[in-house]
Amino acid sequence: MRKIPISSMDKILEEAGAERISESAKKExxxxxxxxxIEVSRQAIKLSKHAKRNTIMKEDIELVLDK
Amino acid sequence: MRKIPISSMDKILEEAGAERISESAKKExxxxxxxxxIEVSRQAIKLSKHAKRNTIMKEDIELVLDK
Numbered sequence: 632m633r634k635i636p637i638s639s640m641d642k643i644l645e646e647a648g649a650e651r652i653s654e655s656a657k658k659e660x661x662x663x664x665x666x667x668x669i670e671v672s673r674q675a676i677k678l679s680k681h682a683k684r685n686t687i688m689k690e691d692i693e694l695v696l697d698k
Numbered sequence: 699m700r701k702i703p704i705s706s707m708d709k710i711l712e713e714a715g716a717e718r719i720s721e722s723a724k725k726e727x728x729x730x731x732x733x734x735x736i737e738v739s740r741q742a743i744k745l746s747k748h749a750k751r752n753t754i755m756k757e758d759i760e761l762v763l764d765k
């Protein structure tokens with residue numbers, strides 16, 4: 632099930648300067664972005680547990696990038 | 699301006715197994731994901747121009763990951 636709407640990919644690709652975009656490119660970017668987001672989320676969850684919390688905080692996300 | 703809805707971050711963090719999520723964590727993840735998406739988009743646009751196209755294709759996105 633898709634978690635990020637395809638219309639978001641249009642906005643992002645336009646912001647990046649794309650002129651024309653194929654549907655399959657939008658789907659591919661969507662999948663890539665969802666995978667990356669889930670990967671970061673999983674690491675952030677581990678970091679929150681490490682800090683003995685059940686709530687994911689901003690610093691957990693930041694620390695994922697910092698590693 | 700936000701390009702991906704914050705509600706998408708809820709879905710993603712839940713999928714990853716989060717119990718509770720702070721609002722600031724959702725915003726942080728959203729920013730991170732948007733930045734990554736724009737970065738990939740910019741590279742894909744360069745690759746499409748390199749292939750003398752004005753349309754971004756699926757293979758441009760794939761090639762970004764492949765590099």
